[in-house]
Amino acid sequence: MQVTLKILRFDPEKDKKAHFKSYEIEADPLDRILDALNTVKWYKDGTLTFRRSCAHGVCGSDAMRINGRNRLACKELVGDIGKKITIEPMLGFRILKDLVVDMEPFFEKYRSIKPYLINYEDPPATERFQSAEDREIFDETTKCILCGACSGSCPPFWSNSEFIGPAAIVNAHRFIFDSRDQGSDERIAVLSQSEGVFRCRTVYNCTDACPREIPVTKAIEQIKRVMLYNR
Amino acid sequence: MAIQTPERPKTALKEPTKRSRWTRTGARPRPTNAFELYSWYFFRVSGILLLVFALTHLVVMHLINNVEVINYDFVRQRWASPLWRTFDLLLLFLALTHGMNGVRTLIYDYVQSKGWRVFNISVLYIVGIFFLLIGAQVIITFNPNLPSLPAK
Numbered sequence: 001m002q003v004t005l006k007i008l009r010f011d012p013e014k015d016k017k018a019h020f021k022s023y024e025i026e027a028d029p030l031d032r033i034l035d036a037l038n039t040v041k042w043y044k045d046g047t048l049t050f051r052r053s054c055a056h057g058v059c060g061s062d063a064m065r066i067n068g069r070n071r072l073a074c075k076e077l078v079g080d081i082g083k084k085i086t087i088e089p090m091l092g093f094r095i096l097k098d099l100v101v102d103m104e105p106f107f108e109k110y111r112s113i114k115p116y117l118i119n120y121e122d123p124p125a126t127e128r129f130q131s132a133e134d135r136e137i138f139d140e141t142t143k144c145i146l147c148g149a150c151s152g153s154c155p156p157f158w159s160n161s162e163f164i165g166p167a168a169i170v171n172a173h174r175f176i177f178d179s180r181d182q183g184s185d186e187r188i189a190v191l192s193q194s195e196g197v198f199r200c201r202t203v204y205n206c207t208d209a210c211p212r213e214i215p216v217t218k219a220i221e222q223i224k225r226v227m228l229y230n231r
Numbered sequence: 232m233a234i235q236t237p238e239r240p241k242t243a244l245k246e247p248t249k250r251s252r253w254t255r256t257g258a259r260p261r262p263t264n265a266f267e268l269y270s271w272y273f274f275r276v277s278g279i280l281l282l283v284f285a286l287t288h289l290v291v292m293h294l295i296n297n298v299e300v301i302n303y304d305f306v307r308q309r310w311a312s313p314l315w316r317t318f319d320l321l322l323l324f325l326a327l328t329h330g331m332n333g334v335r336t337l338i339y340d341y342v343q344s345k346g347w348r349v350f351n352i353s354v355l356y357i358v359g360i361f362f363l364l365i366g367a368q369v370i371i372t373f374n375p376n377l378p379s380l381p382a383k
Contacts, residue, residue: 105253112253159340164253198267199339227268 003027003078005036007048008088010095018095020086021045029079033066036078036085037099050099057211060147064099065090070149070209090152092161106148109164113172113190118183128180138177141170141219143212150206150216162195166206166216169197173219176226188227197223270332277329284322311375323366331359 003025010018023040034052041048051061055074062073065088067081078085093101119128144167151157151165172191176184191197197220206216292301309315338351 109253156340160343162343192268194267194339196267198271201336201340224268224271228272231265231268 001027001029001078001083003036004084005040006084006086007037007040007098009048009098010089011047012097027078029077031078033071033073033076033078033081033085033087034062037073037087048099049097058145060145060211063090063147063149063152063211064088065152070153072147072149072211075211090148092152092154092158093148101148101152103148105161106151106165106167107146109168110146110171112164113168113175113187114183115171115175117175117178117181118186119180120182130179134179137179138174140214141174141177143214144170144174145212146171147211149209149211150214153205153209154200155203155205156199156201160195160199163199164191164193164196166200166220169200169220169223170214170216173223176223184226188223188230191223192227197227200224270335274329274332277325277332280321281325281329284318284325287318288322306373307375307377310370310373316370316373320367320370323370324363327359327363327366331355 005023005025006020007023008018009015009021023044025036025039025044027036027039034055037048037050037052041050050064050073052074053059053061055062057072057075060072063070064073065071065086066073066076067086070090073087087099089095089099089101093103093106096102146167148167150170151167154163154166157163157165169191172187175181176187200217200220202217202221204217206220207214207218210216296305310319334355335352338348338355342348342351
């Protein structure tokens with residue numbers, strides 16, 4: 001099928017402002033958006049820049065805005081999107097070049113919630129045991145691949161660069177609800193700051209955007225409740 | 232399904248001017264910000280209460296009675312009962328504080344400069360508390376035993 005790709009281009013060495021450029025390409029309906037982007041890069045315009053690594057929805061490097069919704073380019077099929085495809089970098093991030101955005105502020109916020117196991121007891125001789133039921137509590141939030149699709153779809157995140165964003169909150173949830181972890185108070189102290197979890201307006205864009213189908217908004221609400229009940 | 236708005240933030244292409252607060256977050260936990268927590272909780276509770284209060288107000292004042300019937304005498308009779316006075320006082324308080332809380336969150340979302348934030352929040356609280364006070368004064372000090380107005 002004949003497809004029109006309208007891609008937001010920005011070259012920091014030449015352009016003052018990002019602008020759209022259209023490409024007509026031939027694509028199979030079962031091709032992924034990533035294949036369509038590769039077709040443009042390999043056969044039409046080699047200057048097109050985008051991130052991709054594993055190309056199978058695991059590494060989380062090709063999150064972008066496809067027809068107004070944040071998706072992984074490697075998980076969306078051309079046939080499902082349609083003949084006119086608009087591709088932009090994610091909102092709320094600084095554009096470095098074309099579809100490549102500066103993820104550093106995002107990872108800075110991610111690191112602030114201490115995304116690692118905190119346990120002040122001496123390590124046991126074997127593993128730290130956990131029941132299947134306790135593991136189930138935070139199962140959904142272990143699936144995060146840090147692609148940034150949720151934060152980049154979040155209106156408070158667009159308007160307020162200081163907001164910690166849904167991705168960091170999801171990863172805090174993964175440890176706060178882990179029975180082996182003892183760092184909940186530290187993480188909740190971070191999230192309860194003025195630009196923390198209460199800047200969430202329950203828009204649900206993050207839940208729609210997550211390529212791993214994490215119920216992001218639900219996880220955020222669970223953290224708010226824990227803060228309320230633990231007072 | 233949530234629809235994203237098409238606007239692109241104007242700041243998207245700019246270099247960040249300062250390092251964000253999240254790098255400064257050290258190992259020492261800061262005190263929990265209880266104000267944000269309780270304002271969030273109050274939002275939920277007042278929202279549910281407002282559903283009851285505002286809908287009752289709508290039904291009583293606009294469906295059972297309508298604006299042509301409502302005059303000084305109607306209000307006088309209504310406020311002769313402490314039940315309706317309490318009802319109106321609670322409706323006034325909940326609607327104003329719930330709305331003020333909403334505007335406050337909007338200011339925090341969209342006004343980033345510290346000075347403008349303080350200015351906007353100050354105006355919001357001054358105007359909000361002023362309306363709360365004059366509204367409460369009317370409801371509390373109204374005297375239902377005054378004679379009705381002479382007919383025109």
